[in-house]
Amino acid sequence: MRHVTDEPRMEADVVVVGAGLAGLTAARELTAAGWTVRLLEARDRVGGRLKGLDLGDGKAADLGGEYFGDKSTLIAELGRSLGVEGFRTYDEGRRLTFVGGRRHAYTGLFPWRLAPATLADFGQAVLRIERLCRTVPPEAPWLAPGAKELDSQTFWSWCRRNVATPTAREFLSMVTEAAYCASPADLSLLHVLYYANASGGFRYLLEISRGIQRYRFEGGAHSIPQKLAATLTDETRLGAVVRRIEQRADSVVVSGPGFEARARWVVVAVPLTLSGRIEYAPALPGYRDQLTQRMPAGAALKCLAIYDEPFWRADGFSGQVTTSDGPFRVALDTSPPGGSPGVLSAFVTGSAARELTRLPAPDRRTAVLGALTRALGPRAAKPADFVEQNWLDEEFTRGCYHGFAPPGVYTSYGPALRAPIGRIHWAGTETGVHQMGSMGGAVDSGLRAARELFARAAGDRDPGAAILGAVGRG
Ligand SMILES: Cc1cc2nc3c(=O)[nH]c(=O)nc-3n(C[C@H](O)[C@H](O)[C@H](O)COP(=O)(O)OP(=O)(O)OC[C@H]3O[C@@H](n4cnc5c(N)ncnc54)[C@H](O)[C@@H]3O)c2cc1C
Missing domain, CATH: 1.10.405.10 (Guanine Nucleotide Dissociation Inhibitor, domain 1)
Structure with missing residues (x-):
């Protein structure tokens, strides 16, 4: 992989914007079919909402997306094809929840001791x-x-x-x-x-065991985009912050500070909200801009408390702690295979994220560890390390797990999610069908964007109009 400053002027059949799972998948498909591709990534790493944390001794944790289930066929297949295998999420022992002002220990989906x-x-x-x-x-x-x-x-x-x-x-x-x-x-x-x-x-x-959180990836989910990018070293350019996309009669010009790339088509594979912050010339039709104005990203921080060992297992707890009004909504045992070190991941989401992000980082740590201690005892108060990933503050993500729709958006603007506009095609998990919002949705969207371009090259000249024909039928 090279930095974009190594090649400030680029030409390709297709420019793909964003090297998350969606963009990487689209780039891989196109490259495999013999097309020339430039994959432009703003950060100095690939993977977007998948990010790793080195735990030492060759072990790693995930600071972003992590879980998959038996129905997550696309991401499981992609992982397997790259030599990244799944393993069962630890889900033994009792779960703990704090609802209705009380602590409940239970097994199964809900606390059966409730009224x-x-x-x-x-x-x-x-x-x-x-x-x-x-x-x-x-x-x-x-x-x-x-x-x-x-x-x-x-x-x-x-x-x-x-x-x-x-x-x-x-x-x-x-x-x-x-x-x-x-x-x-x-x-x-x-x-x-x-x-x-x-x-x-x-x-x-x-x-967890019977659902979408049944498995995690050995070495972390973030190793999938890393391995995928290793197959696209000639195509990928890091540090390329795309600011402008200009459509011309016979080409599209994608540019940002210090670079310009000319192509026949562009696939925009960034989080949905961020796709609305790029400048387009000519300006995008109102139906697309109204969509991106209306679909915000969710709010989440992921906090990892790392211990020498998963002490809660010996106490008969699974590590799953949920709180309805605490600093996080759920914490889960995300220790690597073999259980060393012990890792608890606390997901500070929704209203909890809105409240906690107003506090200074040390107070957030105190709040999260305080809630874990209340649930699992004093050993939870003293982790060997505590790492917080605040996805709201990330300039090139701006929230997660995915963009969501408040009322009225899908029935007014839904088809604009995927409808190409001129030479611009859209990918990203928010535009996926299979497991939209998750890793699988990202892969699905990248495959679909590549298929759209293959169809276009084969003579389908106006795929956008066909998709938009569905507007108003909802
Ligand atoms: C905390 C957290 C937990 C999650 N848990 C799970 C889970 O357990 N299971 C699951 O399946 N999914 C989970 N997800 C969701 C999953 O990670 C995402 O759905 C998926 O990774 C999105 O991939 P993407 O390629 O669509 O977008 P992204 O990963 O966001 O990739 C977009 C890329 O575009 C780049 N970019 C942005 N703007 C520009 C620009 N202007 N110019 C150039 N590049 C740009 C970004 O840097 C990024 O690399 C989780 C996500 C988070 C954050």
Whole structure:
């Protein structure tokens, strides 16, 4: 891989903007088909929302995306093809949750010692969400039966009408914030259902051993983009912050401080919100700009507390700690295979992230370790190391896990997510179908963007119009 200053003037068939999983996948497909590609990455590393932390002794942890399940076929296949194998997430012993003002130790999906009325209420809510999400097609949620109605309410409005007991609502809000990095009041009900169905189901999204968090990657998920980029050393340019994309009659010119790249087509594979911050000439049509104005990224910090050993395992705990009003929504055992060192990852998401990011870093550390200590005892208070990854502050990410839709967005602007505009094609996990929002969604979007270009080269001259034909039918 080279720095962009090594080649400030570039020419290629396709320029791909962003070397996360989506951009890397698109670049690999195009290169494999014999096209010339320049993959422009703003940072001095590849991987975007996948980032590693060196734990020493050849071991590593993930500061970004990490988990996958049996339904995560695309990312599992990609990992395997690069020699990155999965291993089972540690999920033995009791879980701990702090809801309704009390500490509960339990096994299974919910704390069974809660009042029977609360349990029954939570169970019926999950069942209804599960049934409803199956009606939302991941390839076009705006075409779901009753899409307008589903998209004209927040998930919180739905909870207020359909979940009667305060503790069941509190538990549902907590798991929603952990899975979506946004509060139920932020989210369109249609988005909640869409993401759940694209992931494999609502309950599947919340589960560990029987769900999307069943596996992690040996050496870390971040090693996948690193290995992929090692196959694209001639194509990848680091330090290339794309600021402007100019479409001309016969080409597109992609530029930023100190470089310019000319190509026939461009694939923009950056987080959705950030795609709206690039300058386009001519300006993008209003329907696309309105979309990027309306889909913010979720809010998440990932805090890793590293201990000599996973002491909670010997105490009979799985390491999973959830809190409805604490500094994080969920903490999980993310120790490397073999369990040394012991690592707890605390996911500070949604409203917790909004509150904690207002505090200085030392206070955030105190708050996270305080909650872990309350759950797992005094040994949690003294980690050998504590590392915080604040994704909100990252200039080239600006939040995570993915961009979400408040009410009204998909049914008004949804098809603009993927519709090419002239010589510009879109990738990035937010535009994925299979496991949109996750690593699989990124891979899916990169494959689709490459397929669009192959079809174009074969004579399909206006793919954007075909996709946009679906606008307004939702
Ligand atoms: C804390 C956290 C936990 C997560 N947990 C999971 C999980 O357990 N399982 C799962 O499947 N997924 C998880 N995800 C989501 C997953 O990581 C993402 O969906 C996926 O990595 C997104 O890939 P992408 O290529 O679409 O985008 P990105 O990874 O964001 O890549 C976009 C790239 O574009 C670059 N870029 C941005 N702007 C510019 C510009 N102007 N010019 C040039 N380059 C630019 C960025 O630097 C970046 O490298 C998690 C994410 C986070 C942050």
